[in-house]
Amino acid sequence: MKDIRFDNVTKSFPTRSGTPFVAIRDVSLAVAEREFVAVVGPSGSGKTTLMRMAAGLDHPSEGSVRVGGREVTAPGPDRAVVFQQFALFPWKTVRENIAFGLRCKGVPRARQDEIVAHYLKLMSMEGTEDRFPHQLSGGMQQRVAIARSYAIEPDVLLMDEPFGALDAQTRTVMQEELVRLTRKEPRTVLFITHAVDEAVYLADRVVVLARDPGRLREIIDIRPTREAEDWDSRPIDQVMDLASFTHLRTQVWRLLRDQIRPDD
Amino acid sequence: MHGLPQAEPTNATIRPGAAARRSPGWRISRRVRIGLASLIGTFALWWLLTDITGVIGPHRFPAPAEFWAAFVQIAIDGYAGGTLITQAWYSTRLVIMGFLVAIATGVPLGLLMGVSHRAEALLNPAFLLVRPIPPLAWIPLAIVWLGLGDAAKILVIWFAAFVPSVINTWTGVRGVDRTLIAAARVHGAGELRLLWEVIIPGSLPMMFTGLRLSLQASWTTLVAAELVGAFFGLGRVLDAAYRDINPPMIAVAMLAVGVLGALTTRLVAVAERRLIPWRS
Structure with a gap:
């Protein structure tokens, strides 16, 4: 298992006018091994840029991003x-999608089948393995995408508003399932979202970003409360009614609210 | 919708005759019925304008009976050096060969230009220069180089069919969802796997649009090239019938080209459905 470290990361993009657009300014953030960190922030706070840099899809202009001590x-x-858009391969069946990363790693066929079967069961999706993504609901598609990522046993799981495209009910079910999954098979998780409820419910710590340019505003510790009140063994609607949950959610919400302008 | 009520299973016991008539084995799909009606309508209009009213005289366009006579003549005795089957096969064979050469070169080049910005920068200027030249304008040069035989025809078809294959494949590659490429990379795909399992399947729909355009271009240019100079083929039949002032034979050759064009396009559509099963 590995940790993620952002050290004084600045990311700017060139623009036509010549003055670069600063998406992220001087962000330092550490996600410990097996820790679940949610990042919330208004649009324009560079949430997704942060995730893309950890993935290696973008590179910092200044500072460094390290995973397990190694520069990304x-x-x-x-x-x-x-x-967020699931990004399943439309020409591959559920089974082929989940096995994609395993084939890239050169995992033997028999072992691939075992792993695929394991995640199909864990995500309660048995019987869908030969379907194509377009034959599944949005929630099911995102389950396949999560299974595809989990299957390669990554040290780090990066989630970019994974439930943003789902309807409210499916979203709640998926949040509960993600809690179940990440407590059963913990990973180092960086979870990007704009939903405060979701962040507080899922994460060990919630990172609040400010915008223009994107920068760190505050980090709120959720884990002590969650463990003390044993949120994980309760249904999601019960947790969200707890005074402690409401308190934390309000705390995060206040940090966001004063940044939101009428034109949002 | 037609006005008849749909037969329910319960009705079948009451009216066995109706149920038998509507059994799925007998029933012709709506599309086929409309298609048949359209064909019959066209035929009726043709007959009406020629034989019945004489609006179109026999020197301009043949009546059904003359058309049939010309058809029988070329099918059995032959015309311009061969029967309909040999002439049609001669043209079809050239179209298929030219088309295959064009897509075997055009699709890989389109992929290369889509994947590599360097290849695009290198090839695009030449492409922009050559592209506006109508394919038919290559016919004289092809004949000067290679004579009236097969090689010149294949060269001309290649010029015509190559461009749509390249452009559409290239556009297809450029249109592949960036998130899918990112998803492949973050799950460990190397360049070759990315190309083979993501970029090529992702650009297949556009590629097939290109193939259909290429096939059409192949037929157009082949017939034109055969009109300019050929020993055999449907274009040669057209040319001979024009010299003989034989409108019925011209019509037979035209219809033959139309039917063959439709059939070969159908083959591409079948291949498309086989290769893109996820687009149901």
């Missing part, structure tokens, strides 16, 4: 990404 230079299977 390119995408690699130690850092699997779950995308």
Whole structure:
């Protein structure tokens, strides 16, 4: 298992006017091994840029991004990404999609089948293995995408608003399932979202970003409360009614609210 | 919708005759019925304009009976050096060969230009220069180089069919969802796997659009090239019938080209459905 470290990371993009657009300014952040960190922030706070740099899909202009102590230079299977748009291969069946990363790693066929069967069961998707993604609901597609990322046993799981494209009910079910999955098979998780509820419910720590340019605003510790009140063994709706949950959610919400302008 | 009520299974016991008539084995799909109606309508209009009313005289366009006579003549005795089957096969063979050469070169080049910005920068200027030249303008040069035989025809078809294959494959590659490419990379795909399992399947729909355009271009240019100079083929039949002032034979040759064009396009469509099963 590996940790993620952002050290004084600045990311700017060139623009036509000549003055570069600064997406992220001087962010330092560490996600410990097996820790679940959620990042929330208004649009324009560079949440996705942060995730893309950890994935190796973008590179910092200044500072460094390290995973397991090694500088990130390119995408690699130690850092699997779950995308908002699912990004399943439409021409591959559920089984082939989940096995994709395993084939890249050269895992023997028999072992691939075992792993695929394991995740199909864990995500309660038995019987769908020969379907194509377009034959599945949005929630099911995102389960396949999560299974595809989990299957390669990455040290780090990067999730970019993975439930953002789902309807409210499916979203709740998926949040519960993700808690179940990440407690059963913990990974170092960087979870990007704009939903405060989701961040507080899922994460050990919630990182709040400010915008224009994107920078670190505050980090809120959730884990002590969650463990003290044993959130993980309760249903999601019960947890969200707890006074402690409401308190934390309000705390995060206040940090976000004063940044939101009427035109958002 | 037609006005008849749909037969329910319960009705079948009451009216066995109706149920038998509507059994799925007998039933012709709506599309086929409309297609048949359209064909019959066209035929009726043709007959009406020629034989019945004489609006179109026999020197301009043949009546059904003359058309049939010309058809029988070329099918059995032959015309311009061969029967309909040999002439049609001669043209079809050239189209298939030219088309295959064009896509075997055009699709890989389109892939290369789509994947590599360097290849695009290198090849695009030449491409922009050659592209506006109508394919038919190559016919004289092809004949000067290679004479009236097969090689010149294949060269001309290649010029015509190559461009749509390249452009559409290239556009297809450029249109592949960036997130899918990112997803492949973050799950450990190397360059070759990325090309083979993501970029090529992702650009297949556009590629097939290119293949259909290429096939059409192949037929167009072949017939034109055969009109300019050939020993055999449907274009040669057209040319001979024009010299003999034989409108019925011209019509037979035209219809033959139309039917063959439709059949070969159908083959591409079948291949498309086989290769893109996920687009149901």
